[in-house]
Amino acid sequence: MSKLENIIHVDFTQEKREGPAIKIKPSEPKSCSHSNIWVDQDSRKVICEDCKEELDPIRVLHNIAQDEMFLYQCQTDVEALYAEIIKLKKEEKKLKNKIKNAKSRLKDDR
Numbered sequence: 001m002s003k004l005e006n007i008i009h010v011d012f013t014q015e016k017r018e019g020p021a022i023k024i025k026p027s028e029p030k031s032c033s034h035s036n037i038w039v040d041q042d043s044r045k046v047i048c049e050d051c052k053e054e055l056d057p058i059r060v061l062h063n064i065a066q067d068e069m070f071l072y073q074c075q076t077d078v079e080a081l082y083a084e085i086i087k088l089k090k091e092e093k094k095l096k097n098k099i100k101n102a103k104s105r106l107k108d109d110r
């Protein structure tokens with residue numbers, strides 16, 4: 001076996017491509033957040049009131065569902081934090097009573 005058998009032949013004479021065959025159009029930055037939506041039940045269309053763009057109803061529903069999930073999670077977190085506050089206030093009250101009792105025992109011992 002000669003050393004040349006392991007060498008891969010690369011043809012550099014082929015023309016270089018201008019880029020990939022399929023290109024993705026860069027998305028233009030959106031100036032409207034489509035936060036004011038208008039639903040037309042008759043035409044079954046969802047339109048942004050601000051920019052008048054017709055929106056994909058499924059995408060709008062998906063965004064609303066995501067917002068609702070986020071709000072639900074926030075509400076759950078707030079409830080858990082309130083429960084923790086109530087627990088800590090009870091603990092604070094217990095500790096203040098312990099301090100008060102300890103101080104009065106110290107006075108009595110003197």
Ligand SMILES: [Zn+2]
Pocket residue numbers: 032033034035048049050051052053
């Ligand atoms: Zn819009």
